[in-house]
Amino acid sequence: MELSYGDVKAAAARIEGLVRPVTVAPAEDLGPAGSAPFAAWFALEYLQHTGTFKARGAQNFLQAHREAGDLPAAGVTIASGGNAGLxxxxxxxxxxxxxxxxxxxxxxxxxxxxxxGYGAQVRLVGTEYAQALEASQEFAAAGGALLSAAYDHPLIAAGAGTVAEEIHALLPALDTIVVAVGGGGLFSGVATAAGHYGVRTIAVEPANCRALHAGLAAGAPVDVEVNSIAADSLGARRTTALAIAAARRYRAESVLVTDDEIIAARRQLWSDRRIVVEHGAATALAALTSGRYRPAPGERVCVVLCGANTDPSVW
Known part of the structure; x- marks a missing residue:
């Protein structure tokens, strides 16, 4: 199965007026010392409802089920590291x-x-996302709640991809979008929308949460180690088939960064710009600040700062 640009366009129409349009801001001096100059912007998606891009996919998912007449009175259930649940x-x-x-x-x-605070019933289960997922599946089967997904669903991925559609409208001459990858929902949607316009996507993961990187190497989703400071939002044990298909179709580049590089990028955002994001969001920026991805001279790059559900006192 592949996500289509039509899926993203349909999501954009479905959630119009229900989510906050993305804001982009110029950025400068993002590369390490001695790197070639390039033009850069931040997509400030952490200003979205609930503090992350996840609001887009969630709204698209529920609105689509509402329109189809199959949103049950028992409501919805989901397993999440936190952001998708929010x-x-x-x-x-x-x-x-x-x-x-x-x-x-x-x-x-x-x-x-x-x-x-949003009125959700919260159930804490196990120590990994996979254990929470199994519990949510059992809950849905027993009580009739609609089972949503943190990232592995076309409606979720298409909703996430609407951020790239908005970025393109604001920056039509853009060459590259840099985005962090966990399970692959955001990446799938962004790569699909960006690829429609000939914009390439750089997929950035922590070295010890490399689900997409490993899946591309294996040719299919595979289980990986989950051990990173960004694991609370990027800690999927395996990526989605949608993400692998999008990476291949649009020739996305997969980049790995270390935890130290993620921490440094997050601190730099605060010290230089007074922006506080979670480690998962800083992972995308770390590809540039560490030099793991070096844009060509004059390349026009947008980094998606995708979430800020964090404690700013914890560095």
Whole structure:
């Protein structure tokens, strides 16, 4: 199965007026010392409802089911490291249905507190996303709730891809979009929308959460180690088939960065620009600040800062 540009366009029409349009801001001096000059922007998607791009996919998913007449009174359930759960709870509240969110017990307290603030029922299960996912599946089967997905669903990925559609409208001469990758929902949507316009996508992962990188090497989704400071949002054990298909079709480049490089990028955002994002969002920027990805002279690059559900006192 492949995501199509038509899927992203349909999502854009479906969620218009229900999410915040992305803001882009000029950036400068993003590369390491001695690198060739290039033009750069930040896509400030952390300003989105719930603090991440996930609101787009969640709203598209529930709105599509509402339009199809199959959004149950039992509501929706989801397993999440935190951000997808927040988005699902927010979208469910807007749709007037209950949300039950399953999280690993290791989820950051700031995300648990916000979930409860959105009115969600929170269930803490196990220590990894896979365990929370199994519990959510059992809950849906037992009670009739609609099972949503953190990233592995065409409606979720298409909704996420609408951010690239908006970026292109604001920066039509863009060459490259740089985006962090966890399970691959955001990447799939962004690569599909960007590829439609001839814009390439750089997929950035922590070295110890390399689900897409490993999947591309193997030719199919495979299980990987999950051990990174960014694992709370990029800690998927395996990527999606949609992500692998999008990477191949649009010839995306896969880049790995270390935890130290992620931490340095996050600190640089704060010290230079007073921007606070979570480690997962800083992962995309780390590709540039570390020199793991070096744009060509004059290349026009946009880095998606995709989320800010973090405790700013923790560095």
């Amino acid at each position: 988005a699902c709870a927010w979208a469910a509240r807007r749709q007037g249905v209950p949300a039950t969110v399953f999280l690993p017990a290791t989820a950051p307290p700031v995300k648990v507190e916000r979930l409860r």
